[in-house]
Amino acid sequence: xxxxxxxxxxxxxxxxxxAGCSSNxxxxxxxxxxxxxxxIGASLPLSGDFAQPGEASKKGYTIWQEMVNKNGGLLKRQVxxxxxxxxxxxxxxVSDYNRLISQDKVDLLLGTFSSLxxxxxxxxxxxxxxxxxxxxxxSPDMFNRKFKNIFFAQPATAVHQADLFAQWVKSxxxxxxxxxxxYPTQDDPFAQPVVNGIKDQLEAAGIxxxxxxxxxxxxxxFDTIASDIKNAKPDxxxxxxxxxxxxxxxxxLVKAGxxxxxxxxxxxxSNGDQYSKSVGAxxxxxxxxxVSWSPAAKYPLNQxxxxxxxxxxxxxxxxxxxxxxAAAQVLQAAVQAVGSVDDQAKLxxxxxxxxxxxxxGPLSWDERGAPQQAFILAQWQSGAAQVVLxxxxxxxxxxxxxxxxxxxxx
Amino acid sequence: MxxxxxxxxxxxxxxxxxxxxxxxxxxxxVMRIINVAQGALLILAALFTFEIWRRTGLDPLLAIVVxxxxxxxxxxxxxxxxxxRVRAAPEAMTVLLTFALAIAIEGFMGLIWRNVFRSVxxxxxxxxxxxxxLFLPKGLAAGCLTAxxxxxxxxxxxTRTWTGRAIRASAENLQGAQLxxxxxxxxxxxxxxxxxxxxxxxxxxxxxxxxxxxxxHYVWISKLLGIIVLGGMxxxxxxxxGALLLGVAENVTSAYVSPRWSLVVxxxxxxxxLLVRPQGIAGSRLREDVAA
Numbered sequence: 001x002x003x004x005x006x007x008x009x010x011x012x013x014x015x016x017x018x019a020g021c022s023s024n025x026x027x028x029x030x031x032x033x034x035x036x037x038x039x040i041g042a043s044l045p046l047s048g049d050f051a052q053p054g055e056a057s058k059k060g061y062t063i064w065q066e067m068v069n070k071n072g073g074l075l076k077r078q079v080x081x082x083x084x085x086x087x088x089x090x091x092x093x094v095s096d097y098n099r100l101i102s103q104d105k106v107d108l109l110l111g112t113f114s115s116l117x118x119x120x121x122x123x124x125x126x127x128x129x130x131x132x133x134x135x136x137x138x139s140p141d142m143f144n145r146k147f148k149n150i151f152f153a154q155p156a157t158a159v160h161q162a163d164l165f166a167q168w169v170k171s172x173x174x175x176x177x178x179x180x181x182x183y184p185t186q187d188d189p190f191a192q193p194v195v196n197g198i199k200d201q202l203e204a205a206g207i208x209x210x211x212x213x214x215x216x217x218x219x220x221x222f223d224t225i226a227s228d229i230k231n232a233k234p235d236x237x238x239x240x241x242x243x244x245x246x247x248x249x250x251x252x253l254v255k256a257g258x259x260x261x262x263x264x265x266x267x268x269x270s271n272g273d274q275y276s277k278s279v280g281a282x283x284x285x286x287x288x289x290x291v292s293w294s295p296a297a298k299y300p301l302n303q304x305x306x307x308x309x310x311x312x313x314x315x316x317x318x319x320x321x322x323x324x325x326a327a328a329q330v331l332q333a334a335v336q337a338v339g340s341v342d343d344q345a346k347l348x349x350x351x352x353x354x355x356x357x358x359x360x361g362p363l364s365w366d367e368r369g370a371p372q373q374a375f376i377l378a379q380w381q382s383g384a385a386q387v388v389l390x391x392x393x394x395x396x397x398x399x400x401x402x403x404x405x406x407x408x409x410x
Numbered sequence: 411m412x413x414x415x416x417x418x419x420x421x422x423x424x425x426x427x428x429x430x431x432x433x434x435x436x437x438x439x440v441m442r443i444i445n446v447a448q449g450a451l452l453i454l455a456a457l458f459t460f461e462i463w464r465r466t467g468l469d470p471l472l473a474i475v476v477x478x479x480x481x482x483x484x485x486x487x488x489x490x491x492x493x494x495r496v497r498a499a500p501e502a503m504t505v506l507l508t509f510a511l512a513i514a515i516e517g518f519m520g521l522i523w524r525n526v527f528r529s530v531x532x533x534x535x536x537x538x539x540x541x542x543x544l545f546l547p548k549g550l551a552a553g554c555l556t557a558x559x560x561x562x563x564x565x566x567x568x569t570r571t572w573t574g575r576a577i578r579a580s581a582e583n584l585q586g587a588q589l590x591x592x593x594x595x596x597x598x599x600x601x602x603x604x605x606x607x608x609x610x611x612x613x614x615x616x617x618x619x620x621x622x623x624x625x626x627h628y629v630w631i632s633k634l635l636g637i638i639v640l641g642g643m644x645x646x647x648x649x650x651x652g653a654l655l656l657g658v659a660e661n662v663t664s665a666y667v668s669p670r671w672s673l674v675v676x677x678x679x680x681x682x683x684l685l686v687r688p689q690g691i692a693g694s695r696l697r698e699d700v701a702a
Contacts, residue, residue, distance in 0.1 A: 047525070051520065052623070
């Protein structure tokens with residue numbers, strides 16, 4: 001009898017072990033090359049709040065690694081990834097990068113996900129003189145520390161992410177242009193600056209701000225916020241959203257029965273199916289967002305990336321996977337150009353002075369490591385996400401405006 | 411008008427909170443166990459609901475008849491397998507154990523449902539009743555109504571059945587209950603299972619109110635603790651009062667101060683109550699020296 005009573009406890013222990021192992025796994029590289037593999041270390045949020053983008057990042061790095069190894073490796077060495085889990089925790093990410101550098105002695109580093117984690121992690125890399133390319137670190141706080149070795153592998157920093165949207169609003173004829181705007185935003189180092197960027201540009205163009213409250217990351221109830229916005233009657237809503245909050249606000253606006261003439265959200269609408277299933281496909285019509293990457297763009301290797309992802313993981317890659325792939329491409333370009341990984345100051349110097357072709361388009365950086373290009377403006381149209389600006393990569397020639405009423409009842 | 415709308419939303423939210431907090435307060439009342447895993451179990455039930463809805467299209471509120479017994483079973487197994495072993499240990503030990511359990515459940519959910527947001531979207535999930543100038547979200551109203559029914563049933567079980575009397579007797583006076591022949595170990599397992607079973611209904615309701623994610627449980631356990639501390643730990647009516655008050659307070663703060671402060675309300679309440687009235691609104695002060 002005693003044995004049976006211990007069974008559940010044993011099962012739970014097993015569960016703990018399994019959960020622990022799975023979040024600590026590191027993928028190893030291919031085989032068959034005689035020289036020592038080139039080890040690239042990264043810590044990613046594979047559990048906790050950022051687990052979703054963290055996993056996408058890992059997929060992006062993995063696809064890149066397999067493509068590089070298939071083509072003979074980097075500097076003729078097979079590439080090995082050492083990915084550890086920081087549980088979305090700032091303290092853990094710091095100790096992870098310290099360990100990768102000083103104990104595991106990895107050859108190269110790749111960044112983690114989110115500005116929140118990259119800000120402390122990049123400080124570790126800078127101190128150790130390691131080149132640090134991060135896939136998602138657009139917060140202004142990343143670039144005001146005069147670091148020489150950090151590079152943000154996306155087309156623009158957060159403040160300029162929605163430039164195309166703001167320019168488009170300003171270009172509307174005076175009688176159609178929104179006159180008032182609401183800027184609800186999560187207290188998030190990546191979302192808030194984007195919305196502030198839009199706000200500054202639209203206020204300068206004479207569009208009045210009627211709502212601008214900030215809510216914390218844990219907010220789950222948006223009914224009151226929606227009701228507040230409804231009372232303010234803005235023509236345009238630009239929300240600094242991550243995911244859950246973007247879904248929450250749309251749902252609550254539908255429930256409150258308020259539909260603005262134009263709706264922009266950061267990040268959330270770029271999550272494809274997850275977004276449309278969560279808000280209801282009919283409610284996505286006309287929602288704008290800015291993206292760093294589009295599956296349709298004809299940049300070198302983009303189609304190969306799509307195919308490799310489809311084969312290995314199935315489906316369309318997440319934007320975060322594409323950004324991570326691009327971050328690895330940036331590092332690869334520098335290593336190939338310099339021809340060695342021993343002096344990383346040389347890698348950083350090279351990146352400061354050159355343009356790199358990635359699946360996000362060509363990227364270049366200023367002396368702080370901030371990228372100098374522009375994000376793509378996308379919009380949900382008839383249940384699918386379309387690129388609407390800039391015109392040379394657009395997948396749809398029209399822009400839905402004004403936004404029709406929410407597709408759901410209410 | 412704005413105030414009426416805000417208070418209305420607050421009361422509806424509070425009704426749902428009451429159900430979510432009921433299991434936590436019940437388990438604490440009887441066993442002095444603060445079940446930190448309650449939030450994780452809630453998310454687990456929400457994900458079960460998602461799975462049922464995805465496979466069969468069954469309305470999430472009807473899925474309660476499946477999730478409740480399921481979670482009852484989970485609770486019973488957890489108590490027999492784990493918590494019964496630390497019955498004699500200090501209370502801090504159960505906090506540690508249930509916290510570990512919460513993390514284990516989070517990991518388990520990540521393995522099964524992956525780390526993506528899951529939403530249950532029946533036809534009414536994003537629509538409202540419009541009364542006068544006010545709106546009443548249908549999902550929230552249905553959830554609140556269901557919560558009231560489930561809480562009513564729970565209250566009847568506790569007050570009108572011998573099992574319920576045994577549970578309350580164990581809560582009020584453990585030795586006395588033993589003396590009159592209550593098998594306190596069985597009662598404890600049953601109470602814990604009932605406490606976890608409330609997450610079945612709670613999780614099903616939650617799944618239509620917002621997308622859920624394995625790590626969503628942290629914010630829930632903090633909210634629920636705030637509610638039961640305010641209501642008086644161990645008291646079911648207290649939990650209901652605490653839930654309604656905090657539901658309204660959260661919404662009013664969000665509308666009139668800033669959404670930034672609306673969650674802080676829960677933590678401030680915990681501190682103030684512990685300083686001013688540690689037994690909460692409806693809790694009773696126990697003489698620990700005699701009880702021990």
